[in-house]
Structures are given as structure tokens and as C-alpha cells.
Amino acid sequence: MNFLIENAKKLKICLSQKQAELLMEYKNAVLEQNRTMNLTAITDEKDFIIKHILDSLSGVPFIDKQEGKLIDVGCGGGFPSVPIAIALPNISVTAIDSTAKKVNFINNAVSKLKINNICAETARAEDLGRGQMRGTFDFATARAVANLHILLELVTPLLKIGGKFIAYKANDSETVDLHRALSVLNCKINKIVNLNLPNGDERCLIVIEKTDETPNSYPRQNSTIKNKPL
Ligand code: SAM
Numbered sequence: 001m002n003f004l005i006e007n008a009k010k011l012k013i014c015l016s017q018k019q020a021e022l023l024m025e026y027k028n029a030v031l032e033q034n035r036t037m038n039l040t041a042i043t044d045e046k047d048f049i050i051k052h053i054l055d056s057l058s059g060v061p062f063i064d065k066q067e068g069k070l071i072d073v074g075c076g077g078g079f080p081s082v083p084i085a086i087a088l089p090n091i092s093v094t095a096i097d098s099t100a101k102k103v104n105f106i107n108n109a110v111s112k113l114k115i116n117n118i119c120a121e122t123a124r125a126e127d128l129g130r131g132q133m134r135g136t137f138d139f140a141t142a143r144a145v146a147n148l149h150i151l152l153e154l155v156t157p158l159l160k161i162g163g164k165f166i167a168y169k170a171n172d173s174e175t176v177d178l179h180r181a182l183s184v185l186n187c188k189i190n191k192i193v194n195l196n197l198p199n200g201d202e203r204c205l206i207v208i209e210k211t212d213e214t215p216n217s218y219p220r221q222n223s224t225i226k227n228k229p230l
Helices: 002-010 017-033 045-057 081-087 100-112 148-158 179-184 222-227
Strands: 068-073 091-097 118-122 137-143 159-169 187-196 202-210
Touching (some): 002 017, 068 081, 081 100, 081 118, 100 118, 148 222, 179 187
Parallel strands (some): 068 137, 091 118, 137 159
16 A cells, blocks of 8 residues: 555655555455456556556646546546546546446445445447537546547547546657647647656656537547547
8 A cells, every 4th residue: 555655646646545545445346346347457466556546546636626527438447537536535527438337337336435426327428428418527537448539529528618638648649630630629738748657657648628619510420430530
């Protein structure tokens, strides 16, 4: 647990003992469930702390409001959404994934651990972006879900104007040629931050700000987004 607290500090995140305990308990829940359901290929405990927990927490400093709503698109086994919810109890987190069994696992695990500021839903981002959740989030995150060209169209319709999308990437290579997508979707790159995880892995957080309403024609149908990315 000290390893987690010390390394979180290096990422400028101050975890209480209770928060660190909850993070470790969530790790145990994922690894336990992973025996019967494919949630992660990372089963070594230290690797898990680095590659799932600390990596997820690396986005926390960019959630620069005391209170607000965050959506994690393609949350899988709860990353980065669950560590963020534990680290920021005043942020209300919605974790969505198109796979119901992953969503059910998250809801059961957070309910047992009494993490009350997160709720998981089975949904596709592009459907939510055309529904009642459109334009309602202050922050969004996505890790290991799709290329940035595709993610921008899936995620930014869900943000309020001024809302920020924190994309977890290995590097900034996907920002090349992003100009058209940013312009069509009324967004701009707010900052790009490179960092190293304790094992030396390079990570890149790309923060994208929504500057105006998303045009009504976006997001398009899933097949169009994939076949004709902006
Ligand atoms: N974010 C998690 C992580 O980093 O461990 C999971 C990553 S997993 C490789 C990608 C997840 O995104 C899958 O669980 C998949 O079901 C989900 N996904 C892909 N496209 C999606 C969409 N359009 N809407 C919602 N979920 C989606």
C-alpha cells in the first residue's frame, strides 16, 4: 500500500489510507473476477497497481473542479473510472461500456465497497451522445478504446461547452491530422502532458476542451464513424 501512496504522490495525488485501501480492495475484486471473466491480462499485483491503478490516477490532476460530472467511455473493468471515483469522492462518475457483464461486475464491486459516487451503465457512447446525456458532463475519460479521431466523435457530444476530455494514450502521435475533427466538433487541444509510470512506461494525457455546441449531425452511426473517421 505504501508503494501506491508514494507513487500517487509523485503524480501529485494525495491519497488517504482509506482511499488506498479501497483501491487495493478494488484490485482484489477485479483479480478475483478475472478467474472466470476476462477483465484484464495484467495479473501480477505490482503490475496491476502500476498499469491499472496509478495509470488511471494520472488523469486526476486534470479534473480541475471540486464537484462535477465525469463520464468514462469504454470503461471495461473500471479503468480509469473506479480509481478516479475513489480519488475524487465529490465527482459523480458514470462508467459506460457496451458489454453488460463488465458493467454488472463494476456495479456489484462498487456497491460492496460502498463507493457511492460511481454508477456503471451498459450503453454505446454514440447512442448516449444522441440522447438525454448529450451535453451534460464536465469531464470525460477514455483509455484503450479507439483512435483519437474516432474517440473525439464518440466522446465530445457528451460534454458541456467548456468540458474537458482526458484521453489516455501512449504518445501524442494520434494528434497528427486531428485538425479537421477538432474543427468540425468545435473542440481544441487544451494540453498534452507526457509522463512516466513507475516502471518507466511512457504515457501521454491529451486534454481536449469543447469550445462550442457539437453540430446536430454528430455523433454519426457507429459504422460511419469507423469507416469515415473525421
Ligand atoms: N478502459 C478500459 C481499460 O483501459 O482497461 C477498457 C479498455 S477495453 C480494451 C475497450 C472497451 O471499450 C471494451 O470493454 C469495449 O466493450 C468498450 N467499447 C468500445 N467501443 C465502445 C463504444 N462505442 N461505447 C461504449 N463502449 C465501447
